[in-house]
Amino acid sequence: MTARDWQKLITAAVLLGIAALLPLTGNAYWLSLGVSVAMYTVLATSWALFSGPTHYISLATAAFFGVGTYVMGSGIEVMPYWTLLPLAALAGGLLAALVGLATLRLSGVYFVIFTLGLAEMVRQCVTWYQNQTGHKGTYVLTELTEADIYWQLLGLAALVYLAGWAIQRSRLGFALRIIGDDEEVAAHSGINTALVKVALFVVSGLVAATVGAIIAPRYVYIEPATAFAPMLSFQVVIMALLGGTGRLWGPLIGVIPFTLLWEVISASFPNQTTLLLGLCFLLIVYVLPKGFVGLMQRLDLMRQGREAFA
Amino acid sequence: MRQAPVLSLRGATKRFGGLVAVDQLGFDVAEHQVMGLIGPNGSGKSTTLNLISGALSPTSGTIALKGQPITALSARAIARKGVSRTFQLVRMLPSMTVLENVMAGAVFGHRRRWGGSAEAHAIAMLEEVGMADEAGSPIGQLTYIDTKRLELARALAGEPEVLLLDEWLAGLNPTELEEGIALIHRLRDEGRTIVLVEHVMDAIRSLCDACVVMSSGKKIAEGTPEEVLSDPEVIRAYLGDDDA
Numbered sequence: 001m002t003a004r005d006w007q008k009l010i011t012a013a014v015l016l017g018i019a020a021l022l023p024l025t026g027n028a029y030w031l032s033l034g035v036s037v038a039m040y041t042v043l044a045t046s047w048a049l050f051s052g053p054t055h056y057i058s059l060a061t062a063a064f065f066g067v068g069t070y071v072m073g074s075g076i077e078v079m080p081y082w083t084l085l086p087l088a089a090l091a092g093g094l095l096a097a098l099v100g101l102a103t104l105r106l107s108g109v110y111f112v113i114f115t116l117g118l119a120e121m122v123r124q125c126v127t128w129y130q131n132q133t134g135h136k137g138t139y140v141l142t143e144l145t146e147a148d149i150y151w152q153l154l155g156l157a158a159l160v161y162l163a164g165w166a167i168q169r170s171r172l173g174f175a176l177r178i179i180g181d182d183e184e185v186a187a188h189s190g191i192n193t194a195l196v197k198v199a200l201f202v203v204s205g206l207v208a209a210t211v212g213a214i215i216a217p218r219y220v221y222i223e224p225a226t227a228f229a230p231m232l233s234f235q236v237v238i239m240a241l242l243g244g245t246g247r248l249w250g251p252l253i254g255v256i257p258f259t260l261l262w263e264v265i266s267a268s269f270p271n272q273t274t275l276l277l278g279l280c281f282l283l284i285v286y287v288l289p290k291g292f293v294g295l296m297q298r299l300d301l302m303r304q305g306r307e308a309f310a
Numbered sequence: 311m312r313q314a315p316v317l318s319l320r321g322a323t324k325r326f327g328g329l330v331a332v333d334q335l336g337f338d339v340a341e342h343q344v345m346g347l348i349g350p351n352g353s354g355k356s357t358t359l360n361l362i363s364g365a366l367s368p369t370s371g372t373i374a375l376k377g378q379p380i381t382a383l384s385a386r387a388i389a390r391k392g393v394s395r396t397f398q399l400v401r402m403l404p405s406m407t408v409l410e411n412v413m414a415g416a417v418f419g420h421r422r423r424w425g426g427s428a429e430a431h432a433i434a435m436l437e438e439v440g441m442a443d444e445a446g447s448p449i450g451q452l453t454y455i456d457t458k459r460l461e462l463a464r465a466l467a468g469e470p471e472v473l474l475l476d477e478w479l480a481g482l483n484p485t486e487l488e489e490g491i492a493l494i495h496r497l498r499d500e501g502r503t504i505v506l507v508e509h510v511m512d513a514i515r516s517l518c519d520a521c522v523v524m525s526s527g528k529k530i531a532e533g534t535p536e537e538v539l540s541d542p543e544v545i546r547a548y549l550g551d552d553d554a
Contacts, residue, residue: 171417171424178414181403188363190389190418190468 012161020154023147031146035218037259038153039211043232044240044251046160046207049167050200051237052245053180056107059233060099060115063122064092064205066228068212070126073138073222081142085213092209093202095122100198107183116230123228130224137223140216152214160207164248167200176200234277235262242284244291253292314377316341316503317362317393317472322371324357324527331357333527334371339472342501344494346508346518346535350548354527355507356398359474362505363395364388375471392420392471396461396478398507402449409445412436412463419468435463439493455486459493466497473497475506479513491516511539523547 001009022034043061051058071088072081079087103114130136167173175196178186186193216222235258243254258280265276288295315338324332332354339345347355360366362373364385372381380388394415403411412432416423423431436442439459444452452460458478465473479490491513497504498517508514514521514535521538523531525547531538538544 174414174417177406178403178418181405182401184365184397185401185403185414185464186418187385188365188389188395189414189464190386190420190422192386 016154016158020151023150028146031150033259033263035146035150035153035215036263037255038150038157039215040236040239040255040259041252042153042157042160042211043208043236044243044255045157045164045248046204047236048240048245048248048251049160049164050176050197050204051240052250053173053176054197054200055180056197057112057237058115058201058204059112059230059237060096060118060205061208061233061236062228062230063115063119063233064095064208065212065215065232066119066122066126066224067091067095068209068214069140069216069219069222069227070138070212071209072213072216073140073227076140076142076216081144085210088213089206089210092212093206095209096202096205097198099205100201101194116233119228119230119233123224126228127224137221139221140219142217144217146218149214149218153211156207156210156214161248163203167203168248172196172199231274231277234281238277238281238284240291242280242288242291244288244293244295246290246293246297250291250293315339316343316376317505318374319358319362320372320374322358322361322373323369324354324361324366325369330527332361332368335522335524335527335529336371337522337529337532339503339505341503343519344498344504344506344517346506346514346521347524348508348514348521348538349524349530352526353524353547355524356476357527358524359395359476359505359507362388362472363393363474389418389468389470390420392468393474394419394465394468394470394472395474396458396465396476398476398480400454400457400461402457402460404449406449407445408436408441408447408449408452408460409433411449411460412467415464415467420471421469432463432467435467436460438466438496439463455482455490458482458490462493471503473502473504475504475508477507477509479508479510487513515539 023031043065047058047061050056068088068091071091072084075084075087099115099118103111106114175186175191178189178191179193179196183193212227219226239254239258240251241254242258243252244250266273269276317339318337320336322332322335323330335358337345347358349355357366361368364380364383364387368381372379374380375391375393378391380391383391403414409429409432412435413428416428416431416435433442433445436445439462441456441459441463444456462478475494478494479487482490487510494504494517506517518535520533521535522529523538523541523544530547531541531544
């Protein structure tokens with residue numbers, strides 16, 4: 001590792017340490033915002049690990065997230081909490097592997113539609129199962145406080161960043177970038193495109209499921225409509241694109257403003273949230289196609305250009 | 311005794327519905343040989359390259375690399391076994407630098423490298439095609455012949471047993487064409503085994519040890535460039551009956 005790498009690593013650790021102090025302020029409102037930011041950061045960053053380089057837009061986040069919440073919801077009465085987190089990750093990873101293998105040959109819009117359909121299908125299956133057993137939802141009762149949930153999410157975020165950093169420096173990350181540029185060239189260069197895509201999709205699936213499992217106690221009562229809300233998938237995509245998927249930290253700088261904006265929108269215009277979500281989507285695509293990361297790179301180029309003339 | 315061929319096709323056939331694009335094609339490519347695959351437009355030359363590289367799989371027949379069948383393998387597996395190619399329409403990795411484009415071949419090809427060794431090898435390949443100075447450049451700034459050179463460097467980077475060039479000289483202006491022919495000449499002198507699909511007759515005469523001439527998917531002649539280019543059936547295939 002170079003000195004620059006150490007510098008980045010230490011900066012990240014310090015920022016994480018500062019973020020971990022938030023519950024100590026004792027402000028419940030800020031803490032609840034912090035949980036949302038941490039949750040969306042993990043989801044958007046892990047989403048971007050796969051979708052950023054490959055440009056495969058996945059709308060399956062809600063499916064993995066929902067599976068995670070349900071693993072927690074159905075297991076909490078019979079098993080210790082800590083064993084359920086890896087179980088949820090395993091379930092999410094398995095689902096992602098199955099979906100990945102089934103959709104490998106799909107590209108572009110077909111992949112998007114399939115992943116959206118997947119979330120809906122899993123939700124319908126869970127609803128059907130619950131109707132068979134005469135339940136509507138499930139209680140998730142734990143001793144965990146909002147601060148515990150927040151710290152767990154921060155820990156998961158650190159893991160995701162470390163994994164993303166390791167992937168970027170590995171053959172796997174290089175292969176993924178080549179696939180994103182030209183899948184045909186990738187295959188003819190000797191890359192197992194199927195394996196690489198499934199591997200990264202599994203990573204994003206298992207992370208989303210773990211987030212679902214961590215968040216479940218916060219809901220206290222979960223039902224399919226909340227656990228598998230399709231809105232979540234769209235929010236994650238918008239946040240990641242707003243920040244920019246070209247850098248590992250890109251999604252984070254999309255998550256923070258968007259979560260705050262979302263807070264304002266849902267408080268002030270509770271009936272128009274979907275409409276405003278759509279407007280945000282349009283704006284991002286038109287104004288910031290490469291997100292804040294792209295904008296910063298463009299400004300940087302302009303600055304260098306001016307200096308060259310000065 | 312003759313050495314076993316590096317690449318051999320036996321009865322290779324590709325049908326697209328009712329159309330037979332490649333029909334019972336068979337030929338051998340020996341080690342260090344430059345084999346030209348020529349014929350009029352639509353005669354099945356590029357399809358043949360696609361069958362060898364695994365972009366398409368043959369309807370019937372066999373293709374073998376150093377005696378091992380590669381007929382049913384995927385493009386990835388064939389690349390790993392030692393066949394690399396350039397494309398008729400140049401394919402770059404646009405988000406990457408020149409060096410990274412070549413590293414793609416060095417990291418995942420027939421001989422796999424990683425880290426410093428992959429980078430050093432990629433730079434050596436760029437030197438080979440005369441582009442070492444542009445290692446850090448983005449793809450967007452390259453001239454047309456440079457994109458062709460770069461694609462060639464990427465194909466060479468995996469140290470393939472057989473190199474497939476699909477109209478690598480097409481679209482070059484006369485000066486570039488000279489440079490291009492000289493470059494392939496150097497590869498030939500290094501003893502590489504090459505199959506090239508080409509329309510430029512000067513290049514075929516000066517580069518190829520042997521030629522296979524295709525027409526409507528079939529092999530109509532095989533031999534040295536002089537032999538096949540004076541063959542009446544070849545002339546008929548190119549120019550039609552009246553001129554033969």
